[in-house]
Amino acid sequence: MTSYSTAETKSVTADNGVDYAFRSIGDGAPLVLLQHFRGNLDNWDPALADALAQGRRVITFDNTGVGATTGRTPNTVAAMADDAIEFITALGLERVDLLGFSLGSFVAQEIALHRPGLVNRIVLASSAPQGASGMHGWHPDVIGAVGGRETSAEQYLGVFFAPTPTSLGAGQQAAGRIFGARTENRDTATSWETRQAQYDAVTRWGIPDHAKLQRLSAITQPVFVANGDSDPMILPRYSHLLAGLLPDARIKIYPDSAHGFLFQHHKEFADDVETFLAA
Template sequence: MQTSYAELPNLVIRSANGVDYAYRDTGGHPDQAPIVLLQHFRGNLDYWDPALIDQLARTRRVITFDNAGVGGSTGVPADTVEQMARDAIDFVTAIGLSRTDLLGFSIGSFAAQEIALRRPALVRRLVLASSAPKGAPGMHGWAPEVIAAVGAPEPSPEGYLTVFFTGSADSQQAGKETLGRIFGSRTQDRDEMADWATREAQYDAVCTWGIPDHAALERLAALEMPVFVANGDSDPMILPRYSYLLAGLIPQARLKIYTDAAHGFLFQYHDEFAADVAEFLS
């Protein structure tokens, strides 16, 4: 019987770079490539919606982890996406994977792109949720109201609901249910919260990634693996137009935009998104 994500133990593995990475592993499905998830801005192991992970784990071994210096992992939080990617590769190598699928969410999707470009033999298929390419015009930092909502010293449920969900009654209800699962499903042995140094380093990485650079967009033509690009139609943090841009630049990309959804579309539509990912990966 499948163990719920909320009940998985926190594991630790030391990599060749000397970092102790905190992670969780659903196990199972040895005949399939595992899927490694890369988390959003300031997120840790507990900021994944357990409902989404449990659905993904029906067909795949799912591995979540804290990158270096984030949450329960030791080391220094990376202040560039390139360093995030190098650290993530060190983690994947440490747990003994030579071939995997990647699902990157938000800043995690930036790192996922970089991993696929840097180590293409490692990545079988790639899922980019709420993503944007390096150098895209208009991506140099987030709108003031967005960074105020999710970048404050003490994050709030109200800020989360504002950015991750739309203002509609249905989306807000989905957001409250998501928060209930994220903070209510696991009450013991929770992961450490990301600290202010992580917030600062990750926002530096976001801003550097977003410096306009038309030439950087051409890098994506090198991605030869199939890629699933997805977003909500009302994401205020990483606008949907960047999903269309990604899909146009990546040779084997498919695109889906979820209606009445914002940055947290994958939690709002956890069943549908998990089914879409399972179909894509298969």
């Protein structure tokens, strides 16, 4: 099997006229990964992608206006979901599993609501429901670390990993894989315009509106909700709220980890995802 760190970057043109950049490794039932705020194809941990691709096809992509994909990044999660559906349809896929991370987990929820027949099972990592109180934008320390024009390795580690020697050590290893394993044909960096549009989408998603929480009852697919116990970006209590509102959900909180728990605990998380998807 081709490793994610050497996988070819391909492109497919959807009916909306957007050329979507994507990578695909493994064979079997398709698992589509939806990326976090400001992330592109290169921001997935190759170790996680390779582990997930044991026995299934893992597909990553840049949504509209992100990285090497054409078009303009929309400023609502709903529009991002419709764009993701355009990409999945362009690949000729009729039914997929979804793994959404952070902003990508918001998009995954909307895909399941907009096109329920497309989705089999859903994994929501570092996630929250739309309209939850306290989610209207991130804490100033968090957006200051990851939302500026320029960010540093220290700021990345401070948000994605817990302030303990074990978590920070795992974070340094993950950062080495994410930013160092692929040395050629790296993806186009996300633009400042994309960052602004995505953060607009995040804040709109977080406008307090308890009526929005009722929408989750329409997601009837099995859902695996996961988070790190020290996530400063999307607090674990939102994962518990989300799992409680979904009709068929299970939850796991990973210890001594934060927003990037799925990279720190990539082996355990991949095993948990496989067990869930194969159930």
